[in-house]
Amino acid sequence: MADVEQSEIDPxxxxxxxxxxxxxxxxxTAGRAxxxxxxxxxxxxxxxxxxxxCLKVYVPPRGSCASCGVPTEEEVELPPKGIVTTYCIVxxxxxxxxxxxxxxxxxxLIDGADIGFMHLLQExxxxxxxxxxxxxxxxxxxxxxxxxxxxxxxxxxxxxxxAPFEEYKEYV
Amino acid sequence: MREVAVVSFAQSKSVRRxxxxxxxxxxxxVVSQAIANSGVPRKEIGFTISGSCDYLGGxxxxxxxxxxxxxxxPPITESHVEMDGAWALYEAWVRLQHGDIDSALVYSFGKSSxxxxxxxxxxxxxxxxxxxxxxxxxSLGAIQTRSWLDSGHSEKxxxxxxxxxxxxxxxxxxxxxxxxxxxxxxxxxxxxxEPLRIDDCPPVSDGxxxxxxxxxxRAKACSTRLAWIKGIDHRSEPHSLGVRDxxxxxxxxxxxxxxxxxxxxxxxCELHAPFSAQQAILEEALGIDESVIVNPSGGALCANPVMxxxxxxxxxxxxxxxxxxxxxxxxxxxxxxxLQQNLVCVLEGGN
Ligand SMILES: [Zn+2]
Numbered sequence: 001m002a003d004v005e006q007s008e009i010d011p012x013x014x015x016x017x018x019x020x021x022x023x024x025x026x027x028x029t030a031g032r033a034x035x036x037x038x039x040x041x042x043x044x045x046x047x048x049x050x051x052x053x054c055l056k057v058y059v060p061p062r063g064s065c066a067s068c069g070v071p072t073e074e075e076v077e078l079p080p081k082g083i084v085t086t087y088c089i090v091x092x093x094x095x096x097x098x099x100x101x102x103x104x105x106x107x108x109l110i111d112g113a114d115i116g117f118m119h120l121l122q123e124x125x126x127x128x129x130x131x132x133x134x135x136x137x138x139x140x141x142x143x144x145x146x147x148x149x150x151x152x153x154x155x156x157x158x159x160x161x162x163a164p165f166e167e168y169k170e171y172v
Numbered sequence: 173m174r175e176v177a178v179v180s181f182a183q184s185k186s187v188r189r190x191x192x193x194x195x196x197x198x199x200x201x202v203v204s205q206a207i208a209n210s211g212v213p214r215k216e217i218g219f220t221i222s223g224s225c226d227y228l229g230g231x232x233x234x235x236x237x238x239x240x241x242x243x244x245x246p247p248i249t250e251s252h253v254e255m256d257g258a259w260a261l262y263e264a265w266v267r268l269q270h271g272d273i274d275s276a277l278v279y280s281f282g283k284s285s286x287x288x289x290x291x292x293x294x295x296x297x298x299x300x301x302x303x304x305x306x307x308x309x310x311s312l313g314a315i316q317t318r319s320w321l322d323s324g325h326s327e328k329x330x331x332x333x334x335x336x337x338x339x340x341x342x343x344x345x346x347x348x349x350x351x352x353x354x355x356x357x358x359x360x361x362x363x364x365x366e367p368l369r370i371d372d373c374p375p376v377s378d379g380x381x382x383x384x385x386x387x388x389x390r391a392k393a394c395s396t397r398l399a400w401i402k403g404i405d406h407r408s409e410p411h412s413l414g415v416r417d418x419x420x421x422x423x424x425x426x427x428x429x430x431x432x433x434x435x436x437x438x439x440x441c442e443l444h445a446p447f448s449a450q451q452a453i454l455e456e457a458l459g460i461d462e463s464v465i466v467n468p469s470g471g472a473l474c475a476n477p478v479m480x481x482x483x484x485x486x487x488x489x490x491x492x493x494x495x496x497x498x499x500x501x502x503x504x505x506x507x508x509x510x511l512q513q514n515l516v517c518v519l520e521g522g523n
Contacts, residue, residue: 020304022295026230026287031194062240063197069214069243071200 033063033072038147040077044139048113050074056114080137080152082110083163085171089126102126108135108155109171116171119149123156131172132162176268177391177398178494178519180209181487183381186348186475189285190378195224195234199241199281199380207277210384211394214243217384218273220250221264223257223280224479227292238281249273256280257381257483258444258505258515264385265404274390281380282479289376289478297509298411309446309509310373314365316418316510317449321367323419330448331355334371334473337451341470348375348475372473374446379477381484392523399490399501399519403431406515413510424457424504424514433458433516439498440465442485444505446472453511454504464502468492482506486517493521 030038033049037060040047049061049072056065057076065072087106104126107116121129122138135155145151182205184190190198207214220242226234235252244250251267253259257280264276290308297303321327335355341347353371361369385401386394407423407430409416416422428434441464445451451471460466467473469488472481482505489501499521507513 018300018304020299024227024230024287024292024295027285028229029191029194029283029286031197032192033197034194035192063194064200064240065243066240067243067245069200069203069241 031063033061035147036075037061041149041151042145042147044080044151046078046080046110046137048076048078048110050076057112058115059110059113060117076112078110078112080110080139081158082108082113082116082135082155083168084121084129084131084133084135085109085116085168086131087121087129089129104129106135106155109168114171117149119152120154121156122154130162132165132168134158134160134163174269174271174387175391175400176265176385176387177400178486178490179211179384179386179391179394179398180206181381181383181491182206182209183346183480183484183487184379185346186375186377186379186477188348188376188378190283195229195238195281195283195380196240198283198378199238199279199382202380203241203277203279203382206279206382206384210275210386212275212384212386217275217277218249219264219267219276220244220248221252221260221267221276221278223253223255223260223278223483224282225254227287227295228282228284228289228478229286238279242277242279256444256479256481256505256507258486259406259507261383261385261483261486262404262406262515265401268385268387274387276385277382278385278483279380279382280480280483282477283378284376284476284478285378293478293509302413310365310368312413312509313373313447313450314368315413317367317372317447319418320449320453325449325452327359327367328355329452330372331358333451334358334448337448337467337471337473338371340468341474344470344474346475347470348377349470350474368447372448374472374476375474377475377477377481379475379480379484381480381487383483383487383490395494396523397494397496397521398523399493400522402518402520403433404515404517405430406513408508408513411508411512416510418510419453421453421457421511421514424454424511424516427514427516428458428502431516431518433502433518436500436502436518438464438500438502438518440468440489440492441502442469442471442489442504443467444472444482444485446476446481448473450506450511458502458504458516460502482515486519489519493519496521
């Protein structure tokens with residue numbers, strides 16, 4: 001609106017558009033379970049929680065089992081290894097992009113977990129990434145560790161044999 | 173009409189900042205408790221509905237994560253209102269009228285502490301004329317209080333009202349403010365925004381609540397003492413504050429008339445009034461006289477988890493009926509700026 005010439009504005013014309021910027025600031029609460037998970041990452045530990053009812057393991061834990069609607073209190077430490085259940089090759093540049101394209105983002109199902117989370121895949125050519133590929137976490141340098149998934153720099157292939165589809169078909 | 177009863181109610185203690193708990197962690201114990209006390213097995217609940225507001229946490233579709241607390245697998249029939257949970261209860265009540273299901277879980281939650289709640293609430297105003305000015309909810313409360321005082325009331329009445337609510341709140345384990353205040357101490361306090369003193373305003377609260385509704389014979393099988401919803405209605409007034417007389421509540425009176433609240437003699441009454449003068453305005457609209465105990469919980473003036481505080485009023489009234497303290501109650505919930513929209517229901521004890 002600012003670039004409209006003053007002379008073009010007809011004072012009697014109906015107003016058809018206004019701009020009302022909104023800015024609200026929030027204090028985010030991760031919650032008890034997610035806080036333990038994030039602090040665990042700083043110590044290079046992947047902490048999940050097991051549902052007492054269906055026995056599924058949530059990573060990251062949410063403090064509850066969404067299927068059963070019960071609190072998940074049993075903590076389970078899992079290895080920093082898993083499999084790629086699905087992935088996406090990013091070819092589109094966007095503002096704030098930190099990694100050179102093309103790169104690969106994958107859903108990583110940690111061994112022993114029943115839900116995957118998204119992370120970056122590196123030390124592998126984009127065209128070589130595949131479903132069932134076994135990967136391991138590469139941690140940040142000790143000085144770079146933060147309470148969050150950024151403490152894992154990325155996942156890289158372990159070179160082990162791919163997981164058979166049957167092993168993860170429930171999670172795709 | 174199909175008879176529907178509140179069979180159980182649970183609420184969290186309201187706190188200034190539930191820092192270590194996210195919404196689901198706050199909600200889950202109350203949902204579990206309400207279901208357990210209802211006697212209806214979780215998997216048999218026919219309808220689930222929540223009331224919450226995404227603006228409180230600044231997260232779009234925040235209510236979806238709230239479903240983690242209820243166990244939505246195998247898939248459940250579920251709905252949500254971007255309003256106080258009292259309106260979720262209204263939808264559940266309508267849903268139960270269909271006759272094909274017998275029970276409903278209604279819950280609501282709000283963490284008012286995540287943002288600046290008085291600023292967040294300004295975004296519910298009309299987006300063209302008022303919201304761009306960012307009038308905060310406390311200032312609007314002050315305008316309404318001024319309007320009420322100018323219509324022939326005094327600050328002494330507010331002093332009495334606040335003091336009485338605090339007395340009730342001091343024995344309510346779920347209340348946030350429990351400190352007593354006598355009318356003289358109140359009057360000696362400075363204004364924060366004239367004519368409001370700090371004690372005329374609600375605290376910033378985080379909290380959650382849940383209740384279970386059951387219809388007809390199925391309800392009778394749940395318990396020997398139930399809080400039957402004898403009438404329920406909600407009415408709305410214009411969005412623009414400038415076209416309303418803020419010293420009265422026309423929509424409360426209409427809703428009260430339509431649900432039968434004006435024709436009954438209630439023992440207790442739970443009014444959702446975040447600001448002290450609003451409680452007086454509501455009492456007048458519903459013709460509440462001194463024989464009725466108003467806000468035996470202490471009211472929203474002493475614990476105000478936004479989006480849950482209205483449903484808590486219905487739950488508080490129902491609980492007092494279920495435990496035999498009262499036989500007939502009026503419960504009220506409000507939404508929008510300065511009592512814009514109001515819901516009134518009549519509850520009666522029985523089996
Ligand atoms: Zn489970």
